[in-house]
Amino acid sequence: MRAGFLSLIATAVTLVAPVVAQTCNSGSICGSSSSPFYRLNTLSPVSDHFYTMSSTEYIDTLIRTDISTVAEGVAAGIFATQEGATVPLLRLYNNQPYNDHVYTIDANEAAALEAEGYGLEGTAGYVYSEQVCSAVPLYRSYNSELGDHFFTTSLDEHNTFLGDGYVDQGIACYVPVAGVVPSQDVC
Template identity: 30%
Template sequence: MTSNKGVHASLRRSGGLLAVVVFLLSMTCGLPATASAEDSGATDMYRMYNPNSGEHFYTADGNERDSLRAAGWRYEGVGWVAPVHSNTPVYRLYNPNASDHHYTMNAAEKDSLVASGWNYEGIGWYSSDTNRSLPVYRQYNPHARSGSHNYTLNGNEAANLVSQGWRDEGVAWYAVGGASPAPAEPTPAPNPAPAPTPGKQITPGAYCKKSEAGQQGTAYGKIYTCAYRPGNKIPHWYPA
C-alpha cells in the first residue's frame, strides 16, 4: 500500500511535468508563422529606349526615367511590375566601353562580368519568388555592341526577335504584374496663322491725308500710323 507521502510526491512530480508541457505548448502556439521574404508591395519597371545606341534601359526610379527622357531617350511605358523585395535580386551592371547595361539574377554571371571590367551598379530590382505565371524573356543580339540584350514579357516580341537572328536565352526573371504602354504624346497644336497686318501699304514718313489721321498702314511688315507731330500742319506716316 502506497503511503500518503508517496502519493503526494508523485503528484508533485506529475504536476511539475505537466506545467513544463503546458509552458512549451504555449510557447509553440505563440510563435508566428514563417513569413515569405517577398513583399506584397510592387513597383513599376520603366522601359526606356536610346534611339542613338539601340539600348533598352530598365529602372524603377522615376527620377532616373525623367532624366533620361530629358536627355533624349524614349519612354516606352511600364515593361513589367516587380516585387518591392524578394529572395531573388536582379543585379545591374554597366559596360563603360560599350555604354551598355546588363541585368542578371545569376551572381556568378555578375562576378564574371565585373572581373571583365563591367561596373556593378547594385540591385536593380527583384524577381518574384512565388509567381511563375509572368516570365520576362531574355534575348541576345550577337551583332550589337550596345543594346545587345532585350527583356520582355511579350512572347510575340521575343519570338519576332529570335526570327530576326537574336538568340533566345530563356527566362531572365519573373514579374508580378503586366506591362502597360506609355501614354500617347499630345499632338502639338498647329501654329496659328499670323494676324493680318492692318491698314493699306504706305510709304514710311510720307504725307498722309488729314482724313486718314489716326488710321494705320503697313510697310515692310511694320505698322505705321497717320499722325500729326508738333510743328507739322500735315500728318505723316509714323511708326506705331
C-alpha cells in the same frame, strides 16, 4: 525645341501615371506591392534597352538624352525591397564597345560580366527565381552586333526580337505583371 522637349516630358508622365501597384496575398509576402519596371531604348549611337524602377531616373534619362531615347512604357513589375521568396535583380553596365545594360539574378554571372568589363550598378529591384504567385517569365535576349540585351514578358515580342538577330538567353527571372492585382486564390 522647347515645345518638343515639353511634349517628350508629357509622354513620359503619361506612361508613368497610370501604373497600378500589384499586391500578392500569399502567406510569405502578404501585402507586398510591386513597382513598375520602366523600359527605355537609347538609339544613339546604337540600341541600349535600359530598365529602371525609378520614375525619376526614367524621366531624367529622357531629359538627358533628349530625342535619342524612346520611352517604351512599363516592362513588368518588380519589388523595391526583398519580399518573401524574391531575390536581387542585379544591374550591370558596360560602355565599351557599346552601351549595354544587363540584368541578372545570378551572382556568378554578374562576377563573370564584371571580369569582361561590366560595372555593377547595384540592385535594380527584387524578383522571383521561379514561377510563384502569378508571376510571369521575363525573357532575355542579346544582339552581339548591337551589344544590346533585351528583356520582355511578352513571348510574341521576344520572338520578334529573335527574328531580328537577337539570340535567346532564356528566362532571366519571374516578375509580377504591373497593373494587375491578382485575387486571393491566385497565389
